[in-house]
Every structure is written in structure tokens, then in C-alpha cells.
Amino acid sequence: xxxxxxxxxxxxxxxxxxxxxxxxxxxxxxxxxxxxxxxxxxxxxxxxxxxxxxxxxxxxxxxxxxxxxxxxxxxxxxxxxxxxxxxxxxxxxxxxxxxxxxxxxxxxxxxxxxxxxxxxxxxxxxxxxxxxxxxxxxxxxxxxxxxxxxxxxxxxxxxxxxxxxxxxxxxxxxxxxxxxxxxxxxxxxxxxxxxxxxxxxxxxxxxxxxxxxxxxxxxxxxxxxxxxxxxxxxxxxxxxxxxxxxxxxxxxxxxxxxxxxxxxxxxxxxxxxxxxxxxxxxxxxxxxxxxxxxxxxxxxxxxxxxxxxxxxxxxxxxxxxxxxxxxxxxxxxxxxxxxxxxxxxxxxxxxxxxxxxxxxxxxxxxxxxxxxxxxxx
Numbered sequence: 107x108x109x110x111x112x113x114x115x116x117x118x119x120x121x122x123x124x125x126x127x128x129x130x131x132x133x134x135x136x137x138x139x140x141x142x143x144x145x146x147x148x149x150x151x152x153x154x155x156x157x158x159x160x161x162x163x164x165x166x167x168x169x170x171x172x173x174x175x176x177x178x179x180x181x182x183x184x185x186x187x188x189x190x191x192x193x194x195x196x197x198x199x200x201x202x203x204x205x206x207x208x209x210x211x212x213x214x215x216x217x218x219x220x221x222x223x224x225x226x227x228x229x230x231x232x233x234x235x236x237x238x239x240x241x242x243x244x245x246x247x248x249x250x251x252x253x254x255x256x257x258x259x260x261x262x263x264x265x266x267x268x269x270x271x272x273x274x275x276x277x278x279x280x281x282x283x284x285x286x287x288x289x290x291x292x293x294x295x296x297x298x299x300x301x302x303x304x305x306x307x308x309x310x311x312x313x314x315x316x317x318x319x320x321x322x323x324x325x326x327x328x329x330x331x332x333x334x335x336x337x338x339x340x341x342x343x344x345x346x347x348x349x350x351x352x353x354x355x356x357x358x359x360x361x362x363x364x365x366x367x368x369x370x371x372x373x374x375x376x377x378x379x380x381x382x383x384x385x386x387x388x389x390x391x392x393x394x395x396x397x398x399x400x401x402x403x404x405x406x407x408x409x410x411x412x413x414x415x416x417x418x419x420x421x422x423x424x425x426x427x428x429x430x431x432x433x434x435x436x437x438x439x440x441x442x443x444x445x446x447x448x449x450x451x452x453x454x455x456x457x458x459x460x461x462x463x464x465x466x467x468x469x470x471x472x473x474x475x476x477x478x479x480x481x482x483x
Contacts, residue, residue: 107185107186107187107188107190107415107416107480107481107482108185108186109183109184109185109186109415109416109449110122110131110183110184111171111181111182111183111184111449111451112124112152112181112182112183112184113171113179113180113181113182114138114142114146114148114179114180114182115142115176115178115179115180116142116146116178120151124151124152124155124156124182124184125154125155130158130186131156131158131159131184131185131186132158132159132160132185132186132187132190132192133159133160133161133162133184133185133187133192133282134152134156134159134160134161134162134163134182134183134184134185135162135163135181135182135183135185135418135451136149136152136161136162136163136164136180136181136182136269137163137164137166137169137170137180137181137451137452137453138163138165138166138169138179138180138181139165139166139169139177139178139179139180139260140165140166140259140260140262140265140266140267141178142178142179142180143165143180143267143269143274144165144265144267144274146180148180148182149161149269149272149273149274150272152182152272153271153272156184159184160192160193160194160271160282161269161270161271161272162194162225162227162268162269162270162280162281162282163182163227163268163269164227164230164255164257164258164266164267164268164269164453165257165258165259165265165266165267166257166258166260166453166454166455167258167259167260167261167423167426167453167454167455167456168258168260168423168426168433168453168454169181169452169453169454170419170421170437170450170451170452170453170454171183171450171451172437172441172449172450173434173437173438173440173441173450174434174437175426175433175434175437175454177260181451183416183449183451185416185480187286187289187482188288188482189286189287189288189289189482189483190284190285190286190288190289190482191220191284191285191286192282192283192284192285193216193217193282193283193285194270194271194280194281194282194283195212195215195216195280195281196212196268196270196271196275196278196279196280196281197209197211197212197215197278197279197280198275198277198278199229199232199233199277199278199279200277204237205233205234205237205238205241205279206237206240206241206244207241208241208279209237209238209240209241209242209245209279210241210244210245212226212241212279212280212281213241213242213245213246213281214245216281216283217283218250220285220286221250221283221284221285222250222284222285222286222289222291223250223251223252223253223283223284223289223291223478224242224246224250224251224252224253224254224281224282224283224284225252225253225254225281225282225283225284225418225478226238226242226252226253226254226279226280226281226459227254227255227256227257227268227279227280227281228254228255228256228257228268228278228279228280229256229257229266229267229268229275229276229277229278229279230255230256230257230258230259230266230376230455230456230457231257231259231263231264231265231266231364231456232266232276232277233256233277233279234313234314234377234378235256235376235377235456235457235459235470236313236314236377236378236470237313237378238279238459238470239377239459239468239469239470242468243467243468246468248461248465248466248467249465251291251293251460251461251464251468252459252460252461252468253293253418253420253459253460253468253476253478254281254420254458254459254460255420255453255455255456255457255458255459255476256376256455256456256457256458256459257455257456258423258453258454258455258456259456260423261341261423261427263340263341263364263365266456268280284480288482288483289480289481289482289483290411290414290479290480290481290482290483291478291479291480292406292407292408292411292414292477292478292479293405293406293460293461293464293476293477293478293479294401294402294403294404294405294406294407294460294476294477295402295405295458295460295461295462295471295474295475295476295477296398296399296401296402296405296474296475297360297390297395297398297471297473297474297475298390298394298395298396298397298398298399298401298425299347299349299360299388299389299390299394299395299398299473300388300389300390300394301349301358301386301387301388302386302387302388302389303331303386303387304386305351305384305385305386306319306320306327306384306385306386307319307320307382307383307384307385308350308379308380308381308382308383308384308385309321309381310381311378311379311380311381312381313378314361314364314374314375314376314377314378314379315367315372315373315374315375315379316372316373316374316375316379316385317370317371317372319385323371324371324372324373325366325367325368325371325372325373326371328343328346328363328373331346331387332346339363339366340363340364340365340366340373341427343362343363343366343373344362344363344422344423344424344427344428345389345424345427345428346387346388346389347360347361347362347363347387347388347424347472347473348360348361348362348375348379348385348386348387348388349385349386349387349388350379350380350383350384350385351383351384351385352380352382352383353382353383354380355469357462359377359469359470359471359472360388360471360472360473360474361375361376361377361379361472362375362376362422362423362424362456362457362472362473363375364376364456375472376456376457376470376472377457377470377472388473390425390428390473391428392428392429392432392435395425395428395429395436395475396429396432396435396436396439397439398436398474398475399421399436399437399439399440399475400439400440400442400443402440402474402475402476402477403439403440403443403444403477404443405463405477406477406478406479407443407444407479408464411479411481412444412445413444413445413446413448413481414444414448414479414480414481415448415449415480415481415482416448416449416450416451416479416480416481417440417444417448417449417450417451417452417477417478417479417480418451418452418477418478418479418480419437419440419450419451419452419453419475419476419477420452420453420455420458420475420476420477420478421436421452421453421454421455421458421474421475421476422454422455422456422457422458422471422472422473422474422475423454423455423456424472424473425454425473425475426454436475437450440475440477448479457470457471457472458470458471458472458474458475458476459471459476460474460476460478
């Protein structure tokens with residue numbers, strides 16, 4: 107596996123001209139701010155430089171290259187595999203009756219024979235991540251691991267986009283499948299948030315919209331807990347996600363606020379918050395989140411996977427909001443967890459996609475560090 111990275115920012119331009127790279131690259135991962143992805147010629151430049159490569163990426167709430175975390179840049183990682191094949195597909199959700207059907211159509215475009223792993227990226231604002239996971243689980247067995255995430259838009263929560271084969275797309279879901287006996291792919295996902303306060307019954311919700319907790323306005327109760335941060339919703343909600351315990355899952359999962367509806371006194375989340383489930387407020391301190399990132403790296407090693415060549419890090423924007431100037435300490439904790447130093451790229455997201463553990467069905471997570479590792483024999 108040969109890997110090259112290219113960074114672009116408005117002040118310096120390219121740190122390394124993509125035209126000097128390996129035009130025969132098989133895969134180019136692209137993560138950049140909404141402003142750079144939509145307002146510059148970077149994506150087109152990469153398509154020209156790597157005409158034969160599959161390209162997948164998205165807009166972000168922060169870009170990761172190595173242990174560095176930045177805003178308003180674009181990071182491109184070009185990968186040439188020795189003995190691994192890849193196939194890709196992309197769908198527009200507008201072409202289907204709902205997100206579940208769109209995701210099933212996407213999965214149907216990926217051949218199953220020899221499929222080792224599926225990496226999925228989706229619009230983080232115009233798609234319900236739980237519906238994406240539902241569609242994936244209807245089409246794929248747990249024997250085919252799926253990881254990925256939801257595109258971001260900084261702290262703006264206005265527009266997010268997917269990048270696929272040189273196109274910048276909204277309302278879309280894209281995937282890359284990895285094939286071959288020589289590729290080793292690991293993954294891990296962990297949080298570090300701690301629940302506090304009483305469990306509250308979700309008494310009224312629909313999909314990813316929460317209206318009532320214990321029969322009371324969810325928004326009113328949430329504002330009470332946020333106190334001085336209430337006027338900063340929905341961004342302040344990143345600091346206080348919900349832990350959800352449902353009859354459908356053995357472990358609690360986390361949901362983060364994406365929008366507020368003052369008229370209907372409701373809250374919108376990145377994924378479903380099922381009626382009849384129990385919710386608790388959560389909070390974290392930086393050390394807990396940094397330890398959680400290291401735990402995700404530990405899980406991702408798997409049997410004999412402590413020296414990956416490439417790591418894709420997808421961390422939640424809420425973690426970045428808590429860590430602030432300490433954000434790079436979580437990426438450093440990931441790098442230090444491996445026996446050798448891997449090439450690292452990734453982004454801060456509006457949701458993470460991964461199983462809880464190998465062999466489980468894929469889940470939508472919020473507020474985790476989710477890592478996918480690659481190496482070839």
C-alpha cells in the first residue's frame with residue numbers, strides 16, 4: 107500500500123501539487139470544510155490529477171491529517187493498493203421514496219462476492235442516520251462490517267455535502283467496498299461520555315424528532331438542564347447529548363441535537379430516539395474523551411492489527427466542542443496506541459457509523475471516536 111497526502115488552504119494553496127502524485131492511485135479520500143469543497147477548484151483539481159481513482163469524501167466539522175486538526179482546509183489522501191480491489195456507488199435520496207430505500211439501492215449496487223468491508227458516507231443534515239443504518243442492516247449480514255459517518259458543516263448546521271468521483275453532491279449517500287484476501291481492515295468505536303441525572307421515559311417522538319420526556323416538553327426540560335447555554339442551542343446541545351437505552355439494543359447509544367423547533371417544542375437528533383426508550387443526559391471532561399479515543403484505537407487493532415498502514419478517524423463534532431484547544435490530544439492518543447505510526451486522515455462528523463463490536467450489526471453513533479484501519483499483507 108502506497109499513500110500520499112495533499113493539503114490545501116486559502117492562504118497557502120496546495121502544500122504538495124497533486125499533479126506530481128501517482129495518477130494510478132486506486133482511492134482518494136477527500137475531507138474539507140464546506141467553504142473549501144464548494145467554493146474552490148480543489149475537487150476538480152484532484153479529479154484531473156487522479157483520473158482513474160475512486161474518490162469519496164465529504165464536508166466536515168474539522169479536518170484530520172496526521173494528528174493535526176484544522177478548520178477550513180481540504181485534506182486529500184491518495185491510496186494505491188498492491189492487491190486490493192475497490193468498487194464504489196453513490197445514490198441521491200431524491201430518487202427514492204425514503205432514506206431506507208435509497209440506502210438499500212446503494213447497497214444493491216455493491217457486489218457481495220468477496221466483499222470484505224463497506225465504507226459509507228452520507229449527507230449529515232438531509233438524511234436520518236438511523237434510516238441509513240436500517241437500510242444497510244436489511245441488505246447486509248453482520249459478517250460484512252460497515253463503518254463511516256455523516257458529513258458536517260462546522261458549527262453552522264446549514265449545508266453538508268458528499269464528494270464522489272469528482273462531484274460535490276447534497277442529499278446523497280456514497281459507499282466504497284473493499285475486496286481481496288490480502289487486505290486487513292479493523293475498526294473500533296468508543297465515547298467517554300458519562301450519564302448523569304435520572305432516566306426519563308421518551309413518551310412522544312417520531313423518528314429523530316423528540317417531543318416529550320416523562321410527558322413534559324423535551325425542549326423545555328433540555329433548556330432547564332442547559333441553564334446559561336440554553337440560548338446557544340442547537341450548538342450548545344453538543345455539550346449535553348442523550349444516552350438512549352432501547353429494547354432493540356443491548357447497549358445504550360448516544361444521540362446529539364441537530365436542530366430545535368421552538369414552535370412545536372421539540373428537538374431533532376442525528377438519529378432515531380424511539381418512543382418507549384429511556385434517556386439520560388450526558389456530559390464529559392476532556393480526559394474522558396481522550397481516553398475514549400485511545401480505547402477506540404485499542405479495539406480497532408483486532409488480532410494482529412497493531413500496525414495499520416492507514417487509519418480513517420471519524421470523531422463527533424461534539425467532542426471537538428468539549429475538547430477545544432485539546433482536540434489534537436485525542437488524535438495523538440490514537441497514533442500512540444499503535445506499534446508503528448500509521449498515515450491518518452479523517453474528519454469531525456455529525457454522526458458515526460460502526461458496529462459496537464466485531465460481529466454485531468452496524469449502528470449509528472454520536473459523540474464517539476470511530477476508527478477504520480487498513481493494511482495489506
